[in-house]
Amino acid sequence: MLTKRSFRTAVAILTARDPALAALVARHGVPDFWAREQGFATLVLIVLEQQVSLASARAAYDRLERRVGDVAPSTVLTSSDEALRADGFSRQKARYVRALAAALEDGTLDLDVVASLPDEDARAALVALPGIGPWTAEVYLLSALRRPDTWPAGDIALQEATRRALGLDARPTSEELTAIGERWRPHRATAARLLWHLYLSAPGR
Numbered sequence: 001m002l003t004k005r006s007f008r009t010a011v012a013i014l015t016a017r018d019p020a021l022a023a024l025v026a027r028h029g030v031p032d033f034w035a036r037e038q039g040f041a042t043l044v045l046i047v048l049e050q051q052v053s054l055a056s057a058r059a060a061y062d063r064l065e066r067r068v069g070d071v072a073p074s075t076v077l078t079s080s081d082e083a084l085r086a087d088g089f090s091r092q093k094a095r096y097v098r099a100l101a102a103a104l105e106d107g108t109l110d111l112d113v114v115a116s117l118p119d120e121d122a123r124a125a126l127v128a129l130p131g132i133g134p135w136t137a138e139v140y141l142l143s144a145l146r147r148p149d150t151w152p153a154g155d156i157a158l159q160e161a162t163r164r165a166l167g168l169d170a171r172p173t174s175e176e177l178t179a180i181g182e183r184w185r186p187h188r189a190t191a192a193r194l195l196w197h198l199y200l201s202a203p204g205r
Contacts, residue, residue, distance in 0.1 A: 002146040002189055004033045010148065010190035018183065020165050021191065024198050031197035036143040038115055040104060041071040044097050046139050047131060048089070060088030073101035096131025103129055119147055142189050151188035153177040161195035164202070 002010075011030055015022040036042045044064075048057035061071070064087040068075035076084075076097055084094040103109035109129065114122050119141060126137040138152035152158060153174045162180060163171045172180060184191035 002033075002035075002148045006148065007033045007190055007193070010187040011194065014184060014187055014191055014194070020167075021184075021194055024165050024194055028198055028201040031193055033193075034143075035146055038144045039111055040073055040100070042144050043100060043111075043132075043136075043140055044071055044076070046136050046143075047093055047096050047100070049139075050093070050131075050136065056088070063087040064089075073104045076101040077105065093131070096129075099130045100132070115145055119150065122147075142192065147189060149186045149188050151178070151181040151184075151192060153181060155192075157199045158192055158195055161199035165195060165198055 008030070011025065015025050036045075045057060045061045048060050064076075064079075064084070065071050067083065067087060068079065079087075081091070081094055084097075085091070089097070100109070104111065109125065114125050117125065122141060122145065123134070123137045126132045126140060127134060133154075135152050135154040138150050139155070141147045142150040142152065156171075159171045159173075159177050162168070162177060166180070181188050181191070
């Protein structure tokens with residue numbers, strides 16, 4: 001599990017061997033180490049973040065939380081479609097979070113077990129559910145499970161930040177970013193955090 005200490009160690013390793021990341025850190029600094037809580041509520045938020053702005057996703061999540069109090073499988077399953085839509089869930093995302101809640105309620109999925117699995121098995125357990133694709137699984141592994149070598153290659157912000165950091169002519173595709181990320185193994189989650197920091201520090205550039 002990535003910690004503040006191991007994150008700093010990984011930053012030192014990456015910047016010593018990669019001039020592009022060294023230049024990034026020299027210009028924008030090392031971001032604060034952050035993590036999300038493990039569990040259903042975080043996965044709901046990540047589902048909401050799919051293909052929308054983080055602010056929009058957070059607003060929908062906050063409306064849900066204000067309405068139900070505890071964002072838990074039971075409170076989602078007892079929410080009507082109309083209530084979820086009023087919170088800001090699309091019809092599709094309401095279906096996704098209901099499927100996730102149902103899987104947790106009936107024992108099809110156990111997030112404590114997922115947390116104990118190797119990366120590949122944890123990803124497989126998550127993507128078996130409707131609405132949880134590779135991006136959602138990778139972001140959960142990176143931010144909540146704090147796996148040190150996760151790499152959400154489908155993340156647009158990460159693609160754009162990589163383009164800027166490496167001086168590429170075009171934003172890499174998911175497949176291209178997967179290949180690029182190989183140079184940063186086994187510290188790809190730290191590389192992602194550095195690149196996201198670049199994206200947030202210099203928006204629009």
